[in-house]
Amino acid sequence: MKHILHYIYVLLAGLALLPATAQGIRISSQEFSIRNDSLQIVLEMDLNDVHVNSLTAVSFTLVLQAVERQDVAMELPPVVVTGSKRFRFERRERALISGQAAAIPYLVLIDNRKTVSKNIKYRLSIPYAPWMQKARLLLRQELKDCCDLQLLGVDTLARVPVLDTGSQENKPLPAGKRMATVDRGDSAHAVPCQAREQGCAPVSAPVKPVRKPRDTESLVLYFDYPIGKDDIHPDLKNNRYEIDKIDRLFAPLRREHFVSVRSIRICGYSSPDGNYGNNERLAGARSRFFSIYLRSVYGIPRGLVEVSSVAEDWEGLVDLLDRDQPPYREAALRVISRYGVFNGREKYLMELQAGIPYKDMLKHFFPRLRRIEVIVRYEDDKTEEE
Template sequence: MKKIYLILISLIALLPVAAGNIVYPENVKYAFRAEKEGNTLHLNLDIVLDEMHLPTQGMVVFTPVIIAQDQKIYHLAPAVVTGSNRYKVLQRLLAYDNPVFEQSPQVLVKRKNSSSQTISLSYIIPNEEWMQGADLYVYGEASGCVNCGNVQDQQLVKNDIVPLQPVYVPVYTVSYIVPEVEVKERSETFVARINYEVGRYELLPNYKNNAAVLADVDALVKSLQNDRDLTITHRTVTGYASPDGNFDSNLLLSQNRAKSFMDYLQQKYRWDANITYEGRGEDWVGLREAVENASNLSQKHAIIAAIDNRSDIARRKQSLKALEKGSVYKTLLNEYFPSLRRNEFKVSYIARAFNVEEAREVIRTRPQLLSLNEMFLVANSYPKESKEFKEVFDIAVRMFPDSQISKINAAAMEIETGSAERAIERLIGVETPEAWNNLGVAYAQCQEVDLARQYFQRAIQAGNTQALHNLEQLNKK
């Protein structure tokens, strides 16, 4: 056995050396096919040798190589073509399991010079992501001949053997809710700061600046009465007092002042029905708001604490009077209490219905006269990419801040105009299938895939068909 092995090694050593290490024979042609099946690639390479002449001791190793765009390389099993004498030597070596090739060949064939001959190679390999857009080259290494062809590092056989898959762009559907048509019952409140003599409730038109205040009231009343878009249904006068003095006396005083103002309105405008009055006494809510908004008021936090923490009105007043030995209370009395002594005039009415063209104008000047349904129709009269489309939904949320429908529709608008984060903020606390669907789309746009899937599934369980479509789109991506 050892003698035979030594003889074979000697025979190989006597073969002529090639002119170069990496060479290609002239006139070799290739045909290549690739198919994807699931997670695998099926590659077929034909090497056409019809015009190649190989000496009896020559050999060419054809190695297909996949080279990715990032230069990652995948070597496939080679094909070995030899002359007749070289073929015999290799067969003997391989018969005794001698290591002849760095990579075991898929085929070892003998070249039949001056005849048609094609080598067919087949491979099944994993379809890995890095192979997308890769190219196939064939490396040829010749030996055992003086002139084996033009020296080349590699031969390109096929560009882009696994075409780059276009990134799937999902088409999500957001949920809008068409608001129901409604009878538009509205109300507006106006402040009338009428001056009264201390402890008195009679309305004196010429006292202090009452003439100017009543002129403003007159202009307001006439504008409401002449407004053909409104049908007034009720009027209410509410009186307030400041916290100085006795609590019970202030309650009665606020009631009497409200009644005197109501009597004035009835007499002047001949209203004999649909008007009522009430007195609410000391306006602690208004005082707290004024103090909180003050920029340089001494003991501001102590004042707020006294209002919040003293439910007993007498003790609350004592706490305020004790601050800085009464100086703080004096400031409140002179600068903050006067504005609390007032009447409020509330008008309830029904606004008429507007068509889209009318509503386009009204929403700019008096949006309070429109319903959510009318605003929705106005918004959809504009292109979705327009600033008007966005503005109308913003107005709807501002005018109907507690409406889930206005929040859901505004969130849908934010998604369609590229503000997914803002859409998520708008939907905080809204628990409906439409809100869950829109949250799913918003989170999908933010690349929060798990959250998107969770919200789509919640909406699907609640019967939202748009969410089913959106989940399919998400899964395709």
């Protein structure tokens, strides 16, 4: 399901009187669509006429706002065009306040003589919410210099079309939210997006099922696989232990024919090491084969199962670094925040401190990121009969 919007041209007249001048920016809105429980947004931004001096930066922040309630809105990660000195100042400021939460841009473009193109493909997946059925897309423009942040204006770009969520394939889940995924293209200085709400359980030790009325139960599973295989082999290494955890949760549900279950969500994760394409295939295949195993063993109706995957779980790695506090934590987090997935992030991590932190992460962190998470969501009328 795709919804094509018209071509949009935004004139930033206010910039002409400021140190950061622009003749205008051009935004081609290509697609709004729903896939599973996520709203997919695809835009093309032409910022070639936006220029700044070395000490200033202009940020372009997209805001999704409910039409009927202006207090209901979601800010998306901004695109920033910055001068080289301003970029260094901002980087130093982030390092000094690393303990505080800060908005991370979708993309930072340094405007200098080496800048070849400012054409940006803005592709973002965000958790779907019902108010997005009737929403507008705004563009907020702000100028930052040495001592001030100035609002240049807020423009309405488009009205998000009312999305048809009637089909099973594209219908948003009634509850729970997927991790956002971002395609950052080839531009330099891409950094991670944090406009997300995470529905899968956080990285941690396996979660013991706890039955709660009108609530959920979750499992975190760590399977071993034969080389070149993606299906479940129950008797391989420690897989039997993981299978027993599954059985303790699903055997009682099978006896009651899953009448109390609203949905079963399966999310497969790969660690960040290695080729992105291979990791994406691996996470998708293993979550898909696990769903086949689960349905065949326990007779789960196909319509109850929702499958998703995360190619490289960088957010999980950040969580582990924050929790375990290895001596290289701050240095590794700086690399992760500074470089995009497709702009050498793993390479810079491998080069950090002669490769010692990366080897430690390979041994102690990455294996904990390769997992399958299962969330069982029950109907509202579920009671504690068991």
